[in-house]
Amino acid sequence: MTWVFVRDLEFQSAQAQLGRNVITVTAQVRHEECFNPLPRIARPATCPRPGLDTPSDFLDRLTGLIAPTLSGNRLLLLRADHVVVYDSQDSLLGHQISIAAGVPSRASLEGHSYFVAAQQIPPGQDPLHASYVVLAQPQTFAASAAAGELASRLLEAGGAALVVAMLLVLLISQSLTRPLTQLASAAEDIAAGNYSRRVSIKGQDEIGMLGSAFNRMGEAVERARKVQRDFLANVSHELKTPLTSLIGFSQALVDGSLLNENERTRAATIVHEESERVLRMAQELLDLARVEAGSISLHITAVDLGGQLQQELEIVRPRARARELSLNLNVPDDIPPVAADQERLHQILDNLLDNAVKYAPVGSTINAAARMSGGSVETVVSNPAGVHRPDPDRMFDRFYRADPSRSAAAGGVGLGLSISRELAAAMKGRLWADFDDSGNLRMHLMLPAARDARVEPDSAAAAVA
Secondary structure: OOHHHHHHHHHHHHHHHHHHHHHHHHHHHHHOOOOOOOOOOOOOOOOOOOOOOOOOHHHHHHHHHHHHOOOOOOOOEEOOEEEEEEEEOOOOOOOOOOOOOOEEEEHHHHHEEEEEEEEEEOOOOOOOOOOOEEEEEEEHHHHHHHHHHHHHHHHHHHHHHHHHHHHHHHHHHHHHHHHHHHHHHHHHHHOOOOOOOOOOOOOHHHHHHHHHHHHHHHHHHHHHHHHHHHHHHHHHHHHHHHHHHHHHHHHHHHOOOOOOEEEEEEHHHHHHHHHHHHHHHHHHHHHHHHHHHOEEEEEEEEOHHHHHHHHHHHHHHHHHHHOEEEEEEEEOOOOOEEEEEHHHHHHHHHHHHHHHHHHEEEEEEEEEEEEEOOEEEEEEEEOOOOOOOOOOOOOOOOOOOOOOOOOHHHHHOOOOOHHHHHHHHEEEEEEEEOOOOOOEEEEEEEEEEEEOOOOOHHHHOOOOO
8 A cells, every 4th residue: 555655646746747847848849940930949050041951850950959868758749630750769650649738647658658748839840740749758667766765765664663663572572571580580489488479560461460360379379388387287286295195104004113003004094095086186187188189978868957966966965964055956847858978967067066065155055956048958056155265267277276275185186177167068068157146156057958858869979079
């Protein structure tokens, strides 16, 4: 499009210039006419006496004086009937061409395109009896000039564009490489153990989104590493006490430092209890690892939630009676069965009720209820919180205790709720905690309702994936 535009402008300029040049050439032709009666036009010195000028003499004067000044243009003289009587290139003599005087136009001469401009002169003033002076320029001259001009302009524009492009490339490359370099450096720091490293890349573009995602990843990694460190520290702390007891009392049994049968019996009892405690902790850790790894299998069936809750209350009732606790159960008759693994559901409910019996104030009441919630069944176990009010957001953290001074032997190692939450999620349910308006701690277990009372074939032997 640029080429066509520049070419058209060059063509218009060539036609206008040709229209001006033909006036000058016409004056030169008139000057060479020996029969010109106009007194203001001086006759050439080579003119013979009037009446003796011949066509060859006139042609010689035109060729010798005018033709060298044409600068590549073509000079034609036409009679009144448009027959060519003179051609500076001698190839159109005797041919008839149609050209309008006074208006620059285009014409085809010998199969080539020309710009032409014509001026009319009085006929009979020269031996050729010419009536028109025609100046023609090959269209290829104007096209070549346009191409040369366009090439120079394109070179100039290309040079300027190249400089601008290099500056833009430099700026864009810096804007891209700087954040990427920062991301690479931050990634190396995190790989080296500096989990608090963050990047300051912001924005709504892809690089900004990448920076935000990297910071979120760093926070998640730092949080996971902290959980891992806390987990190892807690496991070490929880194992230290029973192992110390095991080593001490077993050594006493071995070296015979216990003098009587009562002391030996007491030592053996402590060794047995601490061994069971370590075994229980190992089993809980193994269960938690298996649930989180998705390697535990679930046998999903339709479980009667009301009957299961009644059974769980009977299990904890002796312990509740020892602490003077009251147990209440409220399950509507129309509560449908839940889709759950019965053994794992027993593990969850036993853990919830066991915690309530352990931590509820002496003489208080523990309530267990069930209700429909959309297409699921919600079980709620509530009890007064007591002096040490737990944090409902942290209760499911590993080894969490509301009362840090409470021993593991009395209150467990703090893995039960973590395991219960993972088991609930594996059964497509949810477990969470909150407080009601009276300050009672409520544990909520949400499980999907079973479609019917039979085992569901599609999930009868479902595995956690």
